[in-house]
Amino acid sequence: MAKIKSVYICSECGYESPKWYGKCPSCGEWNTMNEEIKDTSKSSPTVKSRSFSSYAKPYSITEISTDDEHRYDTGCKELNRVLGGGIVKGSLILLGGDPGIGKSTVLMQICQFMGSSLKILYVSGEESKRQLKLRANRLGVNSPNLYVMTETDVEVVCEQIKNVKPDLVMVDSIQTMNLTELNSSPGSVTQVRECTNMLMRTAKGMDVPMFVVGHVNKEGSIAGPKVLEHIVDTVLHFEGDKQMACRILRAVKNRYGSTNEIGVFEMTDTGLKEVENPSVMLLSGRPKNVSGTCVTCTIEGSRPILAETQGLATQSGYGNARRMATGYDYNRLSMLLAVLEKRAGYYFSNNDAYINIVGGLRVDEPAIDLSIAMALISSLKDTPVDENAVVFGEIGLAGEIRSVSQAQMRINEAVRLGFTRIVLPYHNLKGVHCSDAELIGVRNIREAFEAVSV
Structure with missing residues (x-):
């Protein structure tokens, strides 16, 4: 008669245990241990002796050719x-x-x-x-x-x-x-x-x-x-x-x-x-002369993509202000709001803050920090951002605007789509050039908002 034994296997990491756990000891996930039936009637196969000549032979890395790939x-x-x-x-x-x-x-x-x-x-x-x-x-x-x-x-x-x-x-x-x-x-x-x-x-x-x-x-x-x-x-x-x-x-x-x-x-x-050309699709239907919206440029692999970031700051109706981010990291949004209050003097403590990257795009690059901040400040002050401006830059905890990589590629993409004002970190001005658009280097958040506000 077959010997039946039940085991518990984690659905996340595959950890196997003879008893059930509420929390997986391997990956730490809760309620992932599922019971499965294991048949132990079959005896383990005997190991046959074989000569070492049947094993794979090691090769030098220089002897291996990739020409036939x-x-x-x-x-x-x-x-x-x-x-x-x-x-x-x-x-x-x-x-x-x-x-x-x-x-x-x-x-x-x-x-x-x-x-x-x-x-x-x-x-x-x-x-x-x-x-x-x-x-x-x-x-x-x-x-x-x-x-x-x-x-x-x-x-x-x-x-x-x-x-x-x-x-x-x-x-x-x-x-x-x-x-x-x-x-x-x-x-x-x-x-x-x-x-x-x-x-x-x-x-x-x-x-x-x-x-x-x-x-x-x-x-x-x-x-x-x-x-x-x-x-x-x-x-x-x-x-x-x-x-x-x-x-x-x-x-x-x-x-x-x-x-x-x-x-x-x-x-x-x-x-x-x-x-x-995803930039054209992501920017289609963009509202004009409306506060809380800003265009940024992100790099995905070898491709620059212009995307619209939207921010909304409104009076909170509850004791604790609510924060929500779609297409952007929630924890980084909380950090940006803290920097805006402590370093730039824009207070969001009593306001709900919402962020959305239009088109279902998810962006994890820190270079869009400045665009997120401009959209939030624009909504807070109800002041539109220049519709011909593209903003990119990383925000540090001291409120400074840090340089980003591949700035020239971002500028070229913005100019190709007809934008005439580009706000970027001040330290990126040294290695870029552009004759068809105005380049504005900024050192802090207030300088950036003054450069893009209408």
């Missing part, structure tokens, strides 16, 4: 940019994002372009063949080299990959795959980890690139153990509000390229369309 063109410049130039053969790519954000859509659109020269196998554990065909018709995908398969058994999937020998494989999604040898249900920590390991071995063994779709949890991170992200070569994440047209594709991890690049897409009724 080949990347597949996806037909989408934005996706190629995020991947580092295209899809590397044998790579395992994890694509995550909120439900309805466009994960399956972008994969199906890739099939249309790459299907003209490559054989593609699309494995779906969530949709039937008819549903896949209806979505393909809506997106205009009719490549004869696209083969679809609806299966949830990962062993069957890997066997079909070996039989069909495709050039590209897409699995949608990893949470629906299961390994029959395991007693746990699909989507559990053990199933997700082992299924991903089997797909990874198949991709590496056959030198076939593979896309794997992953669900996200309520916090927005990819569901499953953290080891899932360590197994794969690249982790892509779709960001953006489902109610808005703008979608941001960001590389969280990339063994074959930079993790700073982003791809910008627009969701339409015929699928995702790449946006080659």
Whole structure:
């Protein structure tokens, strides 16, 4: 009779324990220990003796050649940019994002372009063949080299990959795959980890690139153990509000390229369309002569992007003032408000403060600090910011405006879109030049607001 034993596994980090904990001893997360059944009837396999000649031989780093490295063109410049130039053969790519954000859509659109020269196998554990065909018709995908398969058994999937020998494989999604040898249900920590390991071995063994779709949890991170992200070569994440047209594709991890690049897409009724000039889209519909709005320039990888920052300061109706940030770090907003009060004399203690980065863009770069401060002060004093001004700079705890990197690139992008006044840190003036716009170097917050106020 099989010996059954229950174990508790953390859904965040994969920590395994024979007893339940309210708080995971490994990662410290609460209420993440889930019970799973473990079959211990099978005896451990005996270790067979083998000669040392069967082991892998070490090579000098100078003997290894990369001349035969080949990347597949996806037909989408934005996706190629995020991947580092295209899809590397044998790579395992994890694509995550909120439900309805466009994960399956972008994969199906890739099939249309790459299907003209490559054989593609699309494995779906969530949709039937008819549903896949209806979505393909809506997106205009009719490549004869696209083969679809609806299966949830990962062993069957890997066997079909070996039989069909495709050039590209897409699995949608990893949470629906299961390994029959395991007693746990699909989507559990053990199933997700082992299924991903089997797909990874198949991709590496056959030198076939593979896309794997992953669900996200309520916090927005990819569901499953953290080891899932360590197994794969690249982790892509779709960001953006489902109610808005703008979608941001960001590389969280990339063994074959930079993790700073982003791809910008627009969701339409015929699928995702790449946006080659995101600054124009993010600034469309910008209000004129209204307080609380300011334009800044942020750098995402090698691309400068102009974005609109909005701030609202209003009298608080409660004992404690409320702070809220959308697309910006909440803790950094609290720090900026403290600096504005202590160093610049703008008091927000009795005011609610709200910050929004328009278009669903999330910016973590400190260079937009000055623009956030200008939007808040503009709303507090009800004084509009010059609509032809672009503001960027980092704010220190002493109230000083610190220099930022790649200032010339930011200036060129602002001039290209017709802005005539650029407010930047004073120390950045030495290494930049511009004849089509007025450059104003500032040392503190009050100087900056005097330079942009109408």
